[in-house]
Amino acid sequence: MPPKRRKLLGRRTAAASADRAARASETPEQTSLRLSQMDSSSAARLSMESAAARTERLASAASTMSSRRARLSVEERSLQNSQGAVPVARLRASQSPTQKTLRRLRDACFRSLESPEQTTSRRHRNTRATAASRALEQPQETAHRRFRNALSTASARALESPAQTTVRRIINARSTASARALESPAQTTVRRVRNTRSTASTRVAENSEVRRQRLENISSFRASLNGVTSPSTSFWSNVAYNYDCTVKYSARRDVQIGAMDKVCTFCNAKKWAGEQPGLCCSGGKIKLPSLDEPPQPLRDLLLGTTSHFLEAIRKYNCCFQMTSFGVKAISEGGWMPTFKVQGQVYHLMGSLLADQEEPPQFLQIYFLADYNEQVDAHLGILPSDISIGPR
Template sequence: MAATRAAESLEGGQDRREEDRTRHAASRAAESPERRQDRRDEDRARHAASRTAEDFEDTRTRLDGQRARQAASRAAEDFEDTRTRLDGQRARQAASRAAESPERRQDRREEDRARHAASRAAEDSIQRRTRSEDQRRRQAASRAAQWTFMEGEAFRYDPANNYDSHPQLYIGQMSDVCPYCNALKWHAETRGMCCSGGKVKLPELQPPPEPLKSLIGPTSFEALRTANSQICATFREACQLHGLLEDDQQWDSTMSEAAAAQSPARLRNLFALILAVCGPSNPKQLWESYKKKA
């Protein structure tokens, strides 16, 4: 058989595999439930016997081959292939677990635990380190492979694809409500991220005081210049009517004191200094009040 397959052409190998898949599919479709269960038991027994006879190098070679084939297969997948594969895996696993009896489920879990314990007990320090490195490498490769189908997808965007429904992209709706602070949360979001389970309590936001409340949401520059239903000539005038600016009372007092004791030249210098540094809200009115004394 090995010599025959070695002599196969690429097309011949592809045709043979297609025939094998068709024959297997037809054979399994005709199986009775009892025959299917017997076949699976035989497969498990054969695999268990084969793996029991493996040494460390055989196991490592087999796992490396599996990972290489799996990586090559997933690298060739497109968006729909990945989605179909993941859906098929979930369906098969759900069907298999749903058909298990409680005894079979318990046996499977105990077999898994016993196999893992025996495997790790037989490890030496080098094998343990190698296994840990393999696990880290597999995890990194698995996480990277999960997003291989999205590489360059922005340049091949297809509006017909419902990307939101992909299990690796869809994160659900914020439908869960925190019972303590009423914050909206995703279903898989870590509990306590919003208020630490009611330990953090913040006061509710109060409406802003006037005149800030009246200034929220202007729709035009004219609305910004409106104060007390009156359109002002300047923004400064509107701010003054809203009480956002200080009036000129202190500058008026300063000019009044200077007018009583200083010369007109010094009074003019003081007025210029007030204009340059202090920014009075109504400089014209301030000047008109003291121009006769200046």
């Protein structure tokens, strides 16, 4: 004999009225006990149900529910959905992580048994229901929903492992690609316009701090795609004056450029690994002539056994300069770690002949008639710590 079904409390019978009165006077403990007993009885009854009986029961329930919902108006359906969402939200809020996992697995199993037509119908039905529900939202409700969804998404992604994050991104990319492949040109245009307007309105409302954080996130994301650990702006802010011994700067991939050990196959130029292949000679298109052998005595000075000339080569070079450095320097007072200029950097040449009371300088030295005077003037520029041997 099949198990006896529950009484319908909505019937206008004495038994139904008595049951309604009894339930209205129940304490919370009695209600919880009654519901747990009903759950146990229902679970025991369903466990003895055969597959055919279960399929028939679900089909009958779906048909009954579909016919009931078909008779509802839009307002009645919206009211019913909002009323039904409250207990569902309470139930899910009270679920433990294990219960949530089991519920999601059960839903996934049910959806895996769907046919493609059933899946498409369900998605269209959910889309229409979501659109109708959001069309009735107030601006405050929309903002609250988006904030709640953002918090839920952030908390879920914070618990993800790197492998789960990768899988989620791949699934989202495939889903987005498949959805956009089915778009018509008009739908694509509408989507792009809608996204552009949404982005513009969001960026107009953001302050400087939010904008800075957004740009840093974009930079970090792009760097992660290239396999580079991109530091934030706060990391590089005055990093030279705030050295942290706990940070291994040489291990950071964004500042480690490696050794200059890459040799061009065309011109034999040494380069770093990150430099472009054709940076030196455009892939062999540019061919420079070989350097001539330096004349004597310059060759002996450059290739000799002593390193004195190479160590003081900049000082020797200053002896033969023809112009001086001209610029408008900026002095801000106090200690300045950098040399600041304003305007253009230029060379001061002056007159070709020195005044009678002034010693010749720069290009004026080359216009001295006596060769020995030229040599003495050049040597007079050298610092006193450089000793010159016999001429």
